[in-house]
Amino acid sequence: MDASKASDTVRFQVLHNIGDGESQAGVLRLALDQAVAELGGLGGGMVHLRLASEASPIRLAVTNGLPMRYTQSWKRLDRQEDVAPVRALQSGALEWLPCSDSEERDLQPGTGIAAILLLNTESGDAFGVLSVITSQIRPSATQHEFLETIATGVSGHINHETDSIGADPTQGIMMNLSEERLQQARKEAGVGIWSWDIRTGNVTYDDATLAVLRIAPETFDGRVDTFLGIIHPHDIPRVLGTVEQALRQHEEYRAEHRVSRPDGTVGWVETRAQVIVDESGEPIRLAGTVRDTTQKQTSQGSADSPSAH
Secondary structure, three states, X not given: OOHHHHHHHHHHHHHHOOOOOOOHHHHHHHXXXXXXXXXXXXXXXXXXXXXXXXXXOEEEEEEEOOOHHHXXXXXXXXXXXXXXXXXXXHHOOOEEEEHHHOHHHOOOOOEEEEEXXXXXXXXXXXXXXXXXXXXXXXXXXXXXXXXXXXXXXHHHHXXXXXXXXXXXXXXXXXXXXXXXXXXXXXXHHOEEEEEEEOOOOEEEEOHHHHHHHOOOHHHOOOEHHHHHHHEOOOOHHHHXXXXXHHHHHOOOEEEEEEEEOOOOOEEEEEEEEEXXXXXXXXXXXXXXXXXXXXXXXXXXXXXOOOOOO
């Protein structure tokens, strides 16, 4: 087996071994990564999704290796535009356009775009288009075949994950992508979401909360005792008192305190939560947010700054 065929085999295996737990966005990104690698994508690639209306524009959902200036001009493509992704949607086949035919979309000289449909394997309808920025040479028959195989593989996984969403799987994909972007924004802002089931003692943290507390996801056991163990010993009495008052009076829980993180550092967090009650008025859950306030406390030069253990 030559090097090219071996590399193709590895890429097919990667896509074939996607687990059911992989997100829609994750499936799309993985497929795009493999397509860009196979075609030697000069500027990366992108995936556009089609909404239910036949006349509606297709919208950029996932990119690979493209600068923001470039992606801005590809965020929305009207159906009448003469660009490769729209052509693929109209023709139902792989389309390739050189730079001279797409200059208004900021393609660099000596490049082109290869675009192929992503189809709903149940209905046969297109729900998106996968595109790769190539050299100014039309993709070979082997590359064409590779893209078709990738598109078929990703379509099967996407449809499997979105069957429960409704008739239009694209809505489910967009919801998933929006949630991922929101999650990433919260992580970058140092704000996470958490909840505590009072009856079971189980605590649920999103990825942003784990990042704020610097807890490795694989080490978190989901128990409230684990979180209490992170609270700085000097702050535990105050935090517990605030929790008890919120549960007793059914009021908002709010506390700012230090945390002794698993990596050995000490930081500050502000936690807020609403008390959720059952039909009889008994508290059953606290649910709210956690925000990293370490920088604020440090800039204020508080005597209780993270340096004070």
